Amino acid sequence: MRTDRxxxxxxxxxxxxxxxxxxxxxxxKTWSELMGIQSAVHEAASREELAAKQKLExxxxxxxxxxxxx
Numbered sequence: 001m002r003t004d005r006x007x008x009x010x011x012x013x014x015x016x017x018x019x020x021x022x023x024x025x026x027x028x029k030t031w032s033e034l035m036g037i038q039s040a041v042h043e044a045a046s047r048e049e050l051a052a053k054q055k056l057e058x059x060x061x062x063x064x065x066x067x068x069x070x
Contacts, residue, residue, distance in 0.1 A: 025037070
């Protein structure tokens with residue numbers, strides 16, 4: 001892929017990683033392995049959601065402080 005745009009590169013590499021994960025998942029045979037993977041995915045998604053929420057709260061606090069100082 002020939003591009004210098006960061007967004008395009010990120011999309012390409014993210015898709016490449018996803019395909020690798022899917023290939024590995026197809027080799028998983030047992031229920032316990034699947035449940036472990038599901039747990040890890042849910043935990044990672046929860047951490048991302050929490051981080052986004054905290055970032056939004058920090059922004060709102062900053063915005064409120066900026067408006068109060070005017």
